[in-house]
Amino acid sequence: xxxxxxxxxxxxxxxxxxxxxxxxxxxxxxxxxxxxxxxxxxxxxxxxxxxxxxxxxxxxxxxxxxxxxxxxxxxxxxxxxxxxxxxxxxxxxxxxxxxxxxxxxxxxxxxxxxxxxxxxxxxxxxxxxxxxxxxxxxxxxxxxxxxxxxxxxxxxxxxxxxxxxxxx
Numbered sequence: 001x002x003x004x005x006x007x008x009x010x011x012x013x014x015x016x017x018x019x020x021x022x023x024x025x026x027x028x029x030x031x032x033x034x035x036x037x038x039x040x041x042x043x044x045x046x047x048x049x050x051x052x053x054x055x056x057x058x059x060x061x062x063x064x065x066x067x068x069x070x071x072x073x074x075x076x077x078x079x080x081x082x083x084x085x086x087x088x089x090x091x092x093x094x095x096x097x098x099x100x101x102x103x104x105x106x107x108x109x110x111x112x113x114x115x116x117x118x119x120x121x122x123x124x125x126x127x128x129x130x131x132x133x134x135x136x137x138x139x140x141x142x143x144x145x146x147x148x149x150x151x152x153x154x155x156x157x158x159x160x161x162x163x164x165x166x167x168x
Contacts, residue, residue, distance in 0.1 A: 005039035050083035070130035088118030
């Protein structure tokens with residue numbers, strides 16, 4: 001069972017001006033994994049608040065995976081990647097690279113995403129875009145690798161056996 005934390009980073013949702021459709025998209029997309037949401041919070045686009053929340057959840061040890069949504073663009077208040085990078089022990093660039101590559105087939109604007117992924121202690125943290133549609137598209141491409149990544153981080157598996165794709 002994968003223990004999941006969802007952090008929606010949005011001034012608009014934080015102030016009650018919008019509903020959290022991106023957080024819902026994460027929940028819906030993760031339903032196909034053996035997972036449960038154990039933490040959920042909406043916070044404003046403030047680097048110190050974001051970094052503090054991510055570090056707190058990762059350090060508590062009860063969350064295997066934190067997915068953030070929002071704050072990964074070029075806007076003046078988009079600071080999620082900087083906040084994430086300030087607290088991770090290791091960067092895992094493949095997740096963000098694959099999300100941008102997949103999204104590029106849908107829109108050239110995907111190259112404007114600054115999303116990052118990393119590990120703090122035994123917790124995988126992945127930044128997702130703020131759009132529900134983009135959240136679903138990005139999770140579709142990275143979901144297959146998430147359980148294996150978490151197993152490695154937790155020390156439960158040390159060998160990397162490629163999945164059988166049916167191709168020779």
